[in-house]
Amino acid sequence: MKTTITTYEYSYITQQVNNLTSAYLAVNDAQIRLAIRAKTIAQITPLLPSESLDAQQFLTGLATDRLSRTAATKLLELLVPLVEPFPTLSTKQLSKIFRKVKKLKQPEWANLQLHELTYLGWNDGGNQKKYLVAPFEDRLIGIQGEFSPQTIKGVCAICQTIGNVALFLSTTKSSGLGTYTKKGNYICRDSNQCNRQLTNLETLTEFLTVVQPQRRNRK
Structure with missing residues (x-):
């Protein structure tokens, strides 16, 4: 069972979320925004630990229409504890x-x-x-x-x-x-x-x- 996120998966998720917030600024049609949001969530979900409460909270927050960049940044912070960081080397x-x-x-x-x-x-x-x-x-x-x-x-x-x-x-x-x-x-x-x-x-x-x-x- 997947319990963590790799650093490059985190980068991919961050890019997808940033693309979503940019799309919200450019698209006024609610149905198109809904389709873009659904596609984004579908791309991100397989990368997340399914049993993680932080991941579930992240996906719930991501489903919000017209997600602002500030709110998106706070959502991404929920995933940081799930990431396997690069080791600190002496x-x-x-x-x-x-x-x-x-x-x-x-x-x-x-x-x-x-x-x-x-x-x-x-x-x-x-x-x-x-x-x-x-x-x-x-x-x-x-x-x-x-x-x-x-x-x-x-x-x-x-x-x-x-x-x-x-x-x-x-x-x-x-x-x-x-x-x-x-x-x-x-x-x-x-x-x-x-x-x-x-x-x-x-x-x-x-x-x-x-x-x-x-x-x-x-x-």
Whole structure:
């Protein structure tokens, strides 16, 4: 029986609720609003723990016509305790994930909403680096890469949303003779915003598959 919500499911639910409130502002026909509301509830309901009183209260509140953005925000807060948040990692744990980084810049945990994070990402502007900690094959992995200071408008390879993106490149293979293979793609400069837009784990997994270091074949 489903008892929790994933962070990316929470992002999806949030997007659907925001779309619903926007539709209310644009549509005057009551029957059309009813149809939009019914479709939204049908899309959200399977993601919620059926036995949760908070989830039931959320769905009841969502059925209100002309739901305001303020009321929608309060409804979404009911779901936060049901979300499996991204774990808080100690300095020692992060250092273990990024063993080869001597002076690892730490993320600003106080500014993070862990219930919105499917992955953890932070920038080191001084060294033009970006660090990612993300779930991959049932464990957390760390990826570091060069992060371009140039920001452009484009589609993020992780969240698949148009926004402010920059080129992320990680070293995936080293010959040991001074030659390296680097792979990457354009991703959101703001990882927190990227997480709020991420509604599918598959796109994150595909990105990680490309940028993670390749394991050497052992003979």
